[in-house]
């Protein structure tokens with residue numbers, strides 16, 4: 010069976026158009042321009058690309074955005090000071106901390122200082138707790154994007170066995186909580202795998218929907234996937250490639266060609282989950298702006 014390709018780029022564009030239309034109405038009816046502040050520390054090239062893409066997406070839909078670019082040797086106190094002033098600013102309804110931060114900065118401590126009402130990446134313990142309690146406010150953009158991809162391609166997780174590989178706070182863990190919610194678009198039976206899972210393939214092979222966020226190139230092969238499963242590849246890995254001008258290419262955590270032979274649907278890398286993450290950040294920023302006036 011050749012899997013159909015889930016076009017994340019196309020679905021993300023559809024969502025961006027919806028967000029743009031919503032912002033036009035907000036501007037006209039309430040005089041409100043949603044604002045997003047991005048906190049970027051250091052010169053990690055991948056982070057710089059992500060932030061640039063987010064800026065472009067914000068501009069396209071009408072979100073006013075500013076990136077606060079701090080030097081690598083900035084102190085944690087200075088970062089917290091910036092976060093505290095952004096919390097008070099009326100211009101920014103959402104604050105995004107572009108992770109990873111340099112090792113001398115404690116991510117959790119910085120995130121703890123975010124105003125939960127502006128935490129559009131859903132990382133603050135309060136928002137994490139709301140998701141765990143079944144009353145989510147901001148859902149981390151990548152899990153939210155994965156859910157939207159499934160819903161919008163007719164792959165409702167309800168009643169399905171969803172197997173999530175990876176338990177990071179930004180992807181795997183919130184994904185597992187999201188899909189086990191008792192509500193539309195969720196209602197799945199969820200298995201969460203990690204690096205201590207014995208015989209990963211035993212679990213992945215049972216998935217109706219397999220979501221992989223491990224961060225290792227092409228570790229999920231065709232033998233690990235059930236015939237007809239839907240496969241969502243969150244991973245983004247750089248592989249050296251002398252045939253490319255930039256010297257590398259991007260691959261996911263799933264061996265795309267092989268797994269396409271057994272899956273019913275699969276996301277490509279790039280062009281799958283990545284664009285969805287940005288689209289859902291826009292959705293969360295508009296939600297934050299709306300709740301600031303409601």
Ligand SMILES: NC(=O)c1ccc[n+]([C@@H]2O[C@H](COP(=O)([O-])OP(=O)(O)OC[C@H]3O[C@@H](n4cnc5c(N)ncnc54)[C@H](OP(=O)(O)O)[C@@H]3O)[C@@H](O)[C@H]2O)c1
Nearest residue numbers: 151175176177180203204222223224243244245282283286
């Ligand atoms: N497309 C997007 O928008 C987007 C967004 C975020 C991240 N990503 C990509 O997604 C991937 C994961 O990101 P992350 O931030 O979640 O990574 P992370 O923080 O490094 O977490 C990786 C998770 O995978 C687990 N793991 C590692 N090796 C494993 C193995 N062999 N079998 C089973 N589980 C294993 C780890 O288990 P332990 O907990 O036991 O260590 C950990 O829970 C990366 O490639 C990242 O670039 C993409």
